[in-house]
Amino acid sequence: MAFEIENGIIRRYVGAEEEVRVPEGVTAIFDNAFSESKHVKRIILPAGLKSVGHWAFNRCQLLESVALPEGLESIGRSAFRSCIRLRDIALPPTLTTLGGKAFEFCKSIKRLELPSGIREIGDKTFSNCSALCAVTIPDGVVRIGGWAFEGCVGLETITLPDSVASIGEGAFLDCTGLETVTVGKGVQTVGGDAFAGAPWLEDDPGDFFAINGNLLRYTGRAKWVMVPTSITAVCAEVFERCREMEGVVLPDSVTRIGDGSFEGCPALRRAELHSRITELGNGVFELCKALDYVVVRGLLAGVNRTAPAWRAHTALYGNTCTALTVYLPVSCGASFRTVFHADGQGVHALFSRYFSLFQKIDDTDAKVLMALERLVSPYLPESGEMEAYRSFLTEHLREAMRLFLARADLLPVRALGALGLIGEDAIGDLTQMAAEAKHTEISAYLLAYKREHFGFHAPTFDL
Structure with a gap:
């Protein structure tokens, strides 16, 4: 030889x-x-x-x-x-x-059993193995690379052990036979299109589909989208080309936004972000031609005084948003201005302009969030503005409670109490709403608030 x-x-x-x-x-x-x-x-x-x-x-x-x-x-x-x-x-x-x-x-x-010593499945390792119908991934594998099993159309089931922390972009893209996926508790990050085209993902009936806090898909048709507080990351292209969406609010739990997350949403006019976000992908709002403004909020418990390490991407807004205004809390710092001026296409960063924006918005949920955020900020508004925010929240207390119950978020409810906005005439209704929603933490807080401030015993509800 x-x-x-x-x-x-x-x-x-x-x-x-x-x-x-x-x-x-x-x-x-x-x-x-x-x-x-x-x-x-x-x-x-x-x-x-x-x-x-x-x-x-x-x-x-x-x-x-x-x-x-x-x-x-x-x-x-x-x-x-x-x-x-x-x-x-x-x-x-x-x-x-x-x-x-x-x-x-x-x-x-057709079949593969990976040995226990493997810690990483590299990019495209088994891509387009079209006859592969069974693969065993051992406990100990930490990362599944991008497109690792892309196009494995014969694969019907996969189990990812608890050791897997990262699933790469397109890892199981176009696995058109994949109907059963078991995901371990250790997954922290999921790349865009990780399961796109798999029946397991496409057949889920809910509006939001997430893995361990990573939002993979949105199929709703709401005009104003409130992302659930259970979400910690928005994966790439999740809201791409959502034609009905006019506005979106991301909860404080979200820290990562993937590439092109809102790309090509023709009706999107407003977006609300916050200063806890540490990773902002490329082209997040690219081709959103109707986008008028982005609100960057501080934390509800107190605005961050240090801006996060956002990268300045020239593709963030592309060349489409020529009159975009970004409203920033005073304490966010100048680095936010750098991010939103990155492409030089008429993007204006304005600090402390919440009140003018608050007056323009006609969406009650958005106004509730803005008013409460402004009142708990360490930079207090002028007396006239403060009274307007307080009056709005008092008049819309039940709508606010409905919003916070839907988001299962106790923090803003406590903020309402700390601001003295929960009056005796409303406490009974709010407590009943929390009981009917079976939210034990909010119910317990309201019952304690009622006893402390109004001096009588609250009724007992079946939770």
Whole structure:
């Protein structure tokens, strides 16, 4: 057999055999060593082999089986890429490194069991393995790379162990047979389009679909979208081309907004963000041609005095929002101004202009949030503005309570109490609303507030 071997490393194979037995003593197969071999169907590797290099068997299109020995520790990038007839392959328990695209376009592999030593599945490792119907991901895998299983149309079920913390962009994109997914409790981040095209995602009946706080999909048709407080991250393109949406409010729980999250929403006129957001993707509001203003709020419990580390993206608003105004709390700092002036397309950052905006808005929920935010800010408004905010909240106390119950958020209810806006004439109705919503924390707070401020025992409700 025609091997070029140097110091235990196969540099090149130039033979024409269908069955290749690599000689004992070989410890590594170098990059491209068997790449595009036109005759090889079966390969038997020696017990002492430790590594398979990048593109080592790339495009060996007649290759059907490979015997990987126990003791093998690493398989490089694109090592078996486009081995379209490869069916029989068992990954040894000693394997710890599996490179990106290692088995991409291996369209005949049906089953795989990943060894327990694998910590990361690289980008596109099993992309377009169209016959793959079963894969076992062991506890210990921390990251599933971008497009790792993209186009695995035969895959019907997948279980992600608790060790998985990150699911990359498009990880299971176009897995059109994927109907059952079990996600472990450890997932912290999910990339855009991670499960796009999978029946498991598309068949969910709810408006909001999230994994461990990562919002993957929105299918509602509300004009004013209130993102639930259980959401911590908005993944890429979640609200892309939502034609009905005119406004959106993100809760303080959201810290990450993915690329193109609101791209191409033609009716979107207003958006409300907050200063706890630490990651802002590219093109978040790109092609939102109707966008008039963005409100950046501080924290409800007290406005942050330090602006977050937002990156200034030139694609944030593209060239479409030529009269966009961004309303910022005084304490957010000058770095916000840099972000919103990034593209120089007529974007104006205005500080302490809440009241003029408050007067323009006709959406009650939005005005409730703005009024309460302004009243709890350490930078108090002028007396006339303060009275307007207080009067509005007093008149719309029940609407405010309905909003906060829907968001399951005790903090603003406590703020209403601290501001003395919950009067004796309203406390009974508010307590009843909380009881009917079965929100025990808000109910308990209102009952305690009633006893403390109005001096009589509250009735008991069935929670």
